[in-house]
Amino acid sequence: MEAAVERHTISLLVDNEAGVLARVIGLFSGRGYNIESLTVAEVDKSQTVSRINLVTSGTPMTIEQIKAQLGRLVPVHKVIDLTTGAPHVERELALVKVAGRGEERVESLRIADIFRARVVDATNESFIFEISGSSDKLMAFIKLMEPLGLVDISRTGVVAISRGMSPL
Amino acid sequence: MDETLSQTGSEILIQALLDQGVDVLFGYPGGAVLPIYDALFQQNELRHILVRHEAGAVHAGEGYARSTGKVGSVLVTSGPGATNIVTGLADALMDSVPLVCLTGQVPTAMIGNDAFQEADTVGITRPCTKHNYLVKNIDDLARIVHEAYYVARSGRPGPVVVDLPKDVLIATGRYVGPANVEHRTYRPSIKAEPERVAPAVDLMARAKRPLFYTGGGIINSGPRACDLLTELVRLSGYPITNTLMGLGGYPASDGQFLGMLGMHGTYEANMAMAECDVMIAVGARFDDRVTGRLSDFSKGSTKIHVDIDPSSINKNVAVDFPIVGDAASVLEDMIALWKEKRVSSKRDGLAEWWRQIDAWRAKDCLSYEQKGEVIKPQYAIQRLYELTKGRDVYFTTEVGQHQMWAAQFLKFETPKHWITSGGLGTMGFGFPAAMGVQVAHPDALVIDVAGEASFLMNMQELSTISQYRLPVKVFIVNNQYMGMVRQWQEFFHGGRYSESYMDSLPDFVKLAESFGVTGLRVERPDEVDDAIRRMIDTDGAVLLDVRVSPEENVFPMIPGGAAHYEMKLGPDGAAMGGREEDGMVLV
Ligand SMILES: Cc1ncc(C[n+]2csc(CCOP(=O)(O)OP(=O)(O)O)c2C)c(N)n1
Ligand SMILES: [Mg+2]
Numbered sequence: 009m010e011a012a013v014e015r016h017t018i019s020l021l022v023d024n025e026a027g028v029l030a031r032v033i034g035l036f037s038g039r040g041y042n043i044e045s046l047t048v049a050e051v052d053k054s055q056t057v058s059r060i061n062l063v064t065s066g067t068p069m070t071i072e073q074i075k076a077q078l079g080r081l082v083p084v085h086k087v088i089d090l091t092t093g094a095p096h097v098e099r100e101l102a103l104v105k106v107a108g109r110g111e112e113r114v115e116s117l118r119i120a121d122i123f124r125a126r127v128v129d130a131t132n133e134s135f136i137f138e139i140s141g142s143s144d145k146l147m148a149f150i151k152l153m154e155p156l157g158l159v160d161i162s163r164t165g166v167v168a169i170s171r172g173m174s175p176l
Numbered sequence: 177m178d179e180t181l182s183q184t185g186s187e188i189l190i191q192a193l194l195d196q197g198v199d200v201l202f203g204y205p206g207g208a209v210l211p212i213y214d215a216l217f218q219q220n221e222l223r224h225i226l227v228r229h230e231a232g233a234v235h236a237g238e239g240y241a242r243s244t245g246k247v248g249s250v251l252v253t254s255g256p257g258a259t260n261i262v263t264g265l266a267d268a269l270m271d272s273v274p275l276v277c278l279t280g281q282v283p284t285a286m287i288g289n290d291a292f293q294e295a296d297t298v299g300i301t302r303p304c305t306k307h308n309y310l311v312k313n314i315d316d317l318a319r320i321v322h323e324a325y326y327v328a329r330s331g332r333p334g335p336v337v338v339d340l341p342k343d344v345l346i347a348t349g350r351y352v353g354p355a356n357v358e359h360r361t362y363r364p365s366i367k368a369e370p371e372r373v374a375p376a377v378d379l380m381a382r383a384k385r386p387l388f389y390t391g392g393g394i395i396n397s398g399p400r401a402c403d404l405l406t407e408l409v410r411l412s413g414y415p416i417t418n419t420l421m422g423l424g425g426y427p428a429s430d431g432q433f434l435g436m437l438g439m440h441g442t443y444e445a446n447m448a449m450a451e452c453d454v455m456i457a458v459g460a461r462f463d464d465r466v467t468g469r470l471s472d473f474s475k476g477s478t479k480i481h482v483d484i485d486p487s488s489i490n491k492n493v494a495v496d497f498p499i500v501g502d503a504a505s506v507l508e509d510m511i512a513l514w515k516e517k518r519v520s521s522k523r524d525g526l527a528e529w530w531r532q533i534d535a536w537r538a539k540d541c542l543s544y545e546q547k548g549e550v551i552k553p554q555y556a557i558q559r560l561y562e563l564t565k566g567r568d569v570y571f572t573t574e575v576g577q578h579q580m581w582a583a584q585f586l587k588f589e590t591p592k593h594w595i596t597s598g599g600l601g602t603m604g605f606g607f608p609a610a611m612g613v614q615v616a617h618p619d620a621l622v623i624d625v626a627g628e629a630s631f632l633m634n635m636q637e638l639s640t641i642s643q644y645r646l647p648v649k650v651f652i653v654n655n656q657y658m659g660m661v662r663q664w665q666e667f668f669h670g671g672r673y674s675e676s677y678m679d680s681l682p683d684f685v686k687l688a689e690s691f692g693v694t695g696l697r698v699e700r701p702d703e704v705d706d707a708i709r710r711m712i713d714t715d716g717a718v719l720l721d722v723r724v725s726p727e728e729n730v731f732p733m734i735p736g737g738a739a740h741y742e743m744k745l746g747p748d749g750a751a752m753g754g755r756e757e758d759g760m761v762l763v
Contacts, residue, residue, distance in 0.1 A: 072490055076491075079487070080486075080487050082359065085361040
């Protein structure tokens with residue numbers, strides 16, 4: 009009996025040094041794990057620490073392996089599985105370019121308003137919307153834009169943080 | 177302070193190595209590392225052994241490390257020098273061998289420009305090292321070298337590469353000592369949580385059909401772990417089996433030892449594994465060569481697994497009692513709890529279990545018949561064991577049938593005397609490794625049990641052992657085949673011996689002699705003992721070409737993808753259950 013595949017959001021604190029991202033990505037490709045989304049940026053300049061958020065999927069045994077393997081990397085300080093831990097918030101940002109005229113153009117603006125997407129660039133024939141929220145919300149928005157002249161999407165991938173007052 | 181400021185990168189490097197206790201480097205020069213060779217020339221504390229191929233350097237470093245427990249040190253140049261050590265790095269990573277490999281690199285300003293002898297060493301070696309570094313600034317050099325040794329030896333040991341651009345070696349800077357150099361965050365856990373150990377010991381005490389299953393982790397943890405393991409096994413009266421990497425972790429002559437388990441393990445060890453109710457795994461990693469078909473692996477047992485590396489636990493086999501910690505530390509805790517409990521080793525169920533084990537043992541699964549005019553490989557290796565028993569002897573091996581016979585017929589009472597490429601199975605490992613062992617133990621008897629095909633892969637090191645007068649003995653079990661390949665072709669590929677015959681072999685005696693090494697040959701069973709004695713008694717290096725029967729197979733064998741109870745015991749033993757397809761898929 010195969011165990012069910014789960015989706016997990018994992019946050020890492022890592023030394024912000026050359027090659028650290030390659031180590032993380034190399035681990036996933038080398039061992040055949042999935043990466044669905046990955047974000048990375050420095051979060052503590054004085055300590056040169058970066059935070060990597062990644063979304064992966066696998067059976068519970070695979071997820072445990074992924075965490076143990078990540079923990080084994082020398083520049084990785086901390087590995088936290090936000091999905092199994094305390095409640096957390098996940099957000100993603102997307103820039104969505106829609107080109108069109110007339111009624112479709114108006115409709116896209118109306119939907120953007122419902123989704124609280126902002127217009128960050130406009131020409132007579134196009135808009136760029138900025139939208140943030142859960143990945144599901146982004147997907148829903150993008151789907152609605154498709155028939156209205158969707159031409160380009162750029163997404164950040166998931167960033168996540170635990171609720172409450174304690175740090176990672 | 178002025179003086180420390182005026183040191184060059186190469187001088188800083190050598191100072192750091194000395195402060196890390198390094199006494200020997202195995203290396204090979206080239207343009208990018210000339211400044212280091214220049215600095216080496218001007219000092220005489222650090223010894224350098226000039227190998228004949230960088231592959232030899234890294235395996236020699238492994239031999240040194242595996243036989244001493246200290247970090248092995250290797251120095252090679254950029255580009256081809258660095259790529260030539262990749263196999264050895266992968267080998268050391270698989271078998272958790274502490275190594276620091278210093279690689280030359282083109283000057284920082286030229287990195288990325290496809291400069292002469294440039295290779296992305298850090299990129300190439302990332303997946304086959306525990307960690308690696310590119311030193312971009314002279315101010316980081318000493319710290320990184322100290323850190324590299326710390327990372328290589330601590331926790332689950334492994335190989336570390338330090339890539340050294342030539343400009344950094346020439347620049348001047350300040351030396352910092354090793355005191356307090358610990359990695360910022362890398363802290364492997366040593367002591368297990370007590371609440372994890374106690375229930376495991378409770379379970380052990382209630383076991384009816386227990387089995388200890390221990391691996392290279394015991395050896396790596398150190399002699400204390402081996403002593404503690406022996407103490408706990410004897411206190412409990414339980415049987416124990418070792419993996420290929422774990423041999424020597426428990427005295428092989430002891431009655432509680434069932435021999436090696438796995439694909440070519442003993443019948444009693446594998447059957448005990450299949451039938452046990454409590455498995456106590458320590459420093460072993462449930463490798464596919466040990467488990468056979470996973471779905472049938474020791475199905476009825478409750479499993480305790482002690483390992484210093486959390487990623488080894490629940491990787492292939494789900495266990496019930498995971499314990500993360502150093503083997504010695506956890507065994508010590510287990511012994512204390514065991515003594516508190518006053519568990520009797522004379523419990524009823526246990527005697528029953530031993531009766532069963534003795535019945536399995538009675539099969540005498542390693543038996544073979546030496547008859548006729550041709551030497552059986554098993555006989556040659558068994559005689560080698562008998563005639564070297566009691567000496568200060570280290571064995572290395574190449575990879576193939578001879579390696580498995582060596583694991584079956586050589587018996588180890590103490591750790592670190594059995595040096596073999598387990599995880600990667602690297603042909604060409606044993607001879608340079610023996611060289612490294614001999615450098616670390618100049619007065620010991622060091623023997624490479626070799627296959628003729630494997631030996632050809634790094635035989636250039638004959639020149640090295642000749643130069644340094646290293647009295648390594650090469651014991652070639654010459655079956656004129658890539659025997660292990662031939663065996664698999666016989667079993668799984670309809671006897672089509674595709675490219676496994678070793679045509680055009682050299683005259684090994686003449687070959688040895690051309691390097692100034694004594695060459696001997698033996699072809700008759702009744703001359704084997706004399707030949708081995710001559711090999712041992714001859715001063716200096718000896719190559720002994722033992723001509724053995726070409727088509728012998730290694731038994732017992734659990735074909736890849738089969739279960740432990742589907743073991744094939746001998747040429748006329750039970751069929752293997754027609755698992756040919758599965759066997760073909762597995763390596
Ligand atoms: C570098 C490398 N290449 C290929 C193999 C695959 N392989 C495993 S055993 C073997 C044959 C070894 O022949 P030999 O050294 O003569 O040993 P024998 O099995 O005959 O004892 C081969 C080719 C390997 N293990 N390592
Ligand atoms: Mg052979």
